[in-house]
Amino acid sequence: MQTVTKKLLNYFLIGILAVIPIVVVLQIVLFVKSILMSMFGFVQGYSANYFYTALFFVFSFFLLVYIGREIFQKSRPIIISAFEHVIDRIPFLNTIYRVIKKVSAMFIKDDQTIAKEVVYVEYPKDGVWVPAYVTNRYESKVVLFIPTSPNPTSGFTVIVDKSKIVESDMDIEDATSFIVSVGVDYDKAKEMTRLP
Template identity: 60%
Template sequence: MKKLLNYTLIGILAFIPIVVIVQIVLFVKDMLTDLFRFVYGYSDNYFVTFLLFAASFAVITYVGHRVSQGRFSIIAAFENLIERIPLLSTVYRVTKKLVNMIAGHELHEPREVVYLEYPKEGIWVPAYVTNKLENQYVLFVPTSPNPTSGFAVIVHESKVIKSEMSIEQVTSFIISVGADFEKVNEINKLPH
């Protein structure tokens, strides 16, 4: 009976990644279907709907190209307008910084990953370095399995150990709850 339950649990765990991927695909499909219905509502012609989608794709791609080169005045004007609205300016600025940090657009400061001794001595967690102020690190400590949830801390540089993991590797480590750990050799560098 114990082996049967064990095999059942292993089978359930084997299906979890598949179910997650299926849920993501269904979510994206539902979003695209809703968008298609919204656009199709303006014109009952599939050709016109396709043209609207193609034009939208072209405009978004063009804006992305211009923004990546730093030459798009409409976005700059929008940002200038948003900066004048107290609550929206804070939300916009923080959101933009987070997106830039995760996407790697903050080229003047490389993104780093460090280990932080938390919640007690001898236990180490990976953290994203979000800012440095002299000898102080501002860290975001993500929680498994969702790397977007967690908490921010400020610690002295002597309290962290630098990691060779990239942002993508540590994110994979967090999402997989430690199962995907590419830098196993780093474990020996951590104090016990």
């Protein structure tokens, strides 16, 4: 009876682990759906007409496509420049906007002025290696963001000497996948042997 119970619990845990990615994706889809529905209700409440509501969303879609194309081709459309001109004059908000803009640019732009490297650094103590994103450089110092598992959006920002880091072949997507999967999705086994 005890072995049957152990098998049932084992299969139950395996089933939970198999379903977790599906549940997470469904939660994200439901979250986006709830945001869209609340926006739809907000617009519908003002216009009280489905045609105007649909027209608003079609216009919004093409406006975002235009902004994306302009950013891709010219790096700064007039709409964004006008908004930034206003935001620059508002204390506190201008700081938040500037920081968020730099962080998002790190992940979406091909701008070579923004570091997009992944390196290894000893953290939180010697002999323990973690992947980190290079976010800035100054002379012999490197600014790193060290994400935590399994949530790569939280972590620590540290400044270290260049001599304390080991280069990695991973890109940001590989490193994020490694962190989210708590090390299960890691195909750079040769890199491990290079770590002292």
